[in-house]
Structure formats: C-alpha cells, structure tokens
Amino acid sequence: MKPAPAMAEPHPDGTPLYRFEQVSLSLGGKLIIDGLSLDVRRGEFVCIVGASGCGKTTALRLAAGLYQPSGGDVRFDGKTMRTPRQDIAIIFQDYGKALLPWRTASANISLALEAAKVPKSDRPRLIREGLAKVGLGDHGDKYPAEMSGGMQQRLQIARCLAQNPQALLMDEPFGALDAMTRQSLQDEVLMLAADTGATVIFVTHDLEEAIYLGDRVIGLLPHPGRIGIELKVDLPRPRNQLTTREEPEFLRLRRILFDFIKASEGGAA
Numbered sequence: 001m002k003p004a005p006a007m008a009e010p011h012p013d014g015t016p017l018y019r020f021e022q023v024s025l026s027l028g029g030k031l032i033i034d035g036l037s038l039d040v041r042r043g044e045f046v047c048i049v050g051a052s053g054c055g056k057t058t059a060l061r062l063a064a065g066l067y068q069p070s071g072g073d074v075r076f077d078g079k080t081m082r083t084p085r086q087d088i089a090i091i092f093q094d095y096g097k098a099l100l101p102w103r104t105a106s107a108n109i110s111l112a113l114e115a116a117k118v119p120k121s122d123r124p125r126l127i128r129e130g131l132a133k134v135g136l137g138d139h140g141d142k143y144p145a146e147m148s149g150g151m152q153q154r155l156q157i158a159r160c161l162a163q164n165p166q167a168l169l170m171d172e173p174f175g176a177l178d179a180m181t182r183q184s185l186q187d188e189v190l191m192l193a194a195d196t197g198a199t200v201i202f203v204t205h206d207l208e209e210a211i212y213l214g215d216r217v218i219g220l221l222p223h224p225g226r227i228g229i230e231l232k233v234d235l236p237r238p239r240n241q242l243t244t245r246e247e248p249e250f251l252r253l254r255r256i257l258f259d260f261i262k263a264s265e266g267g268a269a
C-alpha cells in the first residue's frame with residue numbers, strides 16, 4: 001500500500017487547510033498570543049519570523065494541537081483542532097532529542113509507520129523510499145550517533161514524511177546546522193514539499209531563509225504575539241541558492257523584513 005500524496009491540488013470547496021480565527025492564548029496568566037487570524041492554503045509554504053520571544057513557537061504549537069487557544073479557533077481541514085493529529089508532523093531544531101538513539105535510521109522511520117499502522121509487509125519498501133528521498137539511501141543501518149547533524153535532520157524529515165502528513169510544521173529546523181548543510185536542506189525541503197504537496201509552516205530567525213523558502217512570510221510582533229506584517233513572496237520557483245538571493249525582489253523583501261524586526265525589537269525594549 002503506497003500512501004497517497006498529500007493534497008497538492010486546491011480543495012474543491014476552496015477552504016484553506018488552516019484557519020486561525022482571532023486566536024488568543026494565555027500561559028501562566030500572561031497573554032502570549034493575541035488576535036491571530038491567518039489562513040494557510042493547501043500546499044502553501046508559509047514562513048513565520050519575529051523577534052526572540054514573540055510567540056513563533058507558541059503559534060506553531062497551536063497549529064500542532066499541542067495548545068488549545070484561550071480564545072478564538074484553530075481550524076484544520078474545516079474542523080476545530082482539539083488534539084494533535086497523525087496527519088500533522090512536527091520537526092524541531094533539536095533532532096538529537098527527536099530521534100531514538102537505540103534505533104537505526106531505518107528503525108526510526110519504521111516508528112512512524114508503526115504509529116500509522118502501516119502493514120508490516122509494506123514497511124521495508126516505504127523505509128527504503130523514505131531514506132532515498134532524503135539522500136540517506138546507504139545509511140539505513142546507522143544509529144543517529146553515527147550520523148552528522150545534517151544527516152540526523154534529514155532522518156527526522158524522512159520519519160515525518162513517512163507519516164504522509166498533510167501539514168509539516170517546522171520550528172527552526174536548520175538553526176543548528178552549518179551554512180552549506182543548511183542550504184542543501186532548504187533545497188531538499190522545497191523539493192519534498194513540492195513532491196508531496198504538503199502544506200508547510202516554517203518558523204525561522206533567518207529572514208533570508210524565510211524569503212528563500214516561502215510563498216508568504218508572516219512577521220509577528222511581540223508582547224503579545226500578533227501579526228505585524230505579511231509579505232507575499234513573488235519569486236519564481238524552483239528557487240536557486242545563487243540567483244534567487246540576488247533578485248531585486250528578494251533584496252527588497254529582505255530590507256522590509258529587516259526594518260520590521262528592528263522596529264519590533266525597539267518597541268519591545
């Protein structure tokens with residue numbers, strides 16, 4: 001049984017995959033997110049940036065169903081999110097903690113297939129395909145500790161994709177990687193997102209990364225977290241690490257975001 005690709009086509013009734021409606025969240029008696037309204041289309045790649053502590057991770061946790069809003073509504077596929085779902089995968093920066101160290105790369109991917117109750121007989125093929133998709137075809141027998149940071153993050157991505165998710169939520173996934181590895185993983189994620197049609201919400205501190213990857217970049221303002229800016233990224237795909245970053249439109253968006261972050265940090269001081 002080959003999992004069907006997540007929906008790449010617009011939904012027939014045009015509903016967004018995600019709808020945040022006037023979402024607020026208080027934690028420990030403090031308002032962390034306020035009046036957040038955001039639609040994310042199926043297959044869209046949305047990046048979230050903002051000053052440290054503005055609520056990016058919290059917004060992602062709401063999208064994952066790990067927090068319930070104090071006010072408003074998070075709707076996924078037309079339904080209010082009440083708990084985490086099997087078709088929403090989350091990828092964190094801390095790949096070391098996300099992977100099981102006593103399982104090989106193959107066995108780590110198998111974990112997602114076991115959770116999804118994929119029949120045992122289908123698993124070896126899906127594991128092989130999953131490893132190949134992220135360039136780890138020859139490394140199935142390695143343990144996480146025998147792999148570089150980039151390889152471990154690739155493995156985490158393969159494991160998440162094995163869930164066949166409709167949505168991929170990524171929280172600073174490449175923050176700990178060196179520049180070259182980071183760029184190759186950016187391109188791989190773009191390719192995988194295009195291939196699977198998965199909707200991606202990607203949190204990053206790196207403004208260039210957000211523009212390079214996204215169809216849209218959302219900038220959050222702090223205290224409480226709310227949307228301060230929303231930019232459509234009108235750059236051709238496939239993106240290219242050299243030429244895309246040199247486009248006047250890329251530089252224009254980078255300048256706008258840079259000024260936004262600077263102003264928001266000033267305001268938060």
Ligand SMILES: Nc1ncnc2c1ncn2[C@@H]1O[C@H](COP(=O)(O)OP(=O)(O)OP(=O)(O)O)[C@@H](O)[C@H]1O
Pocket residue numbers: 027028030032050051052053054055056057058059
């Ligand atoms: N469980 C909690 N209880 C109380 N306050 C919290 C809790 N979790 C987060 N916060 C606060 O909410 C705010 C937003 O945190 P969050 O981690 O979402 O920000 P962020 O934008 O992801 O930050 P960074 O970029 O530094 O990772 C911070 O002020 C943080 O201290």
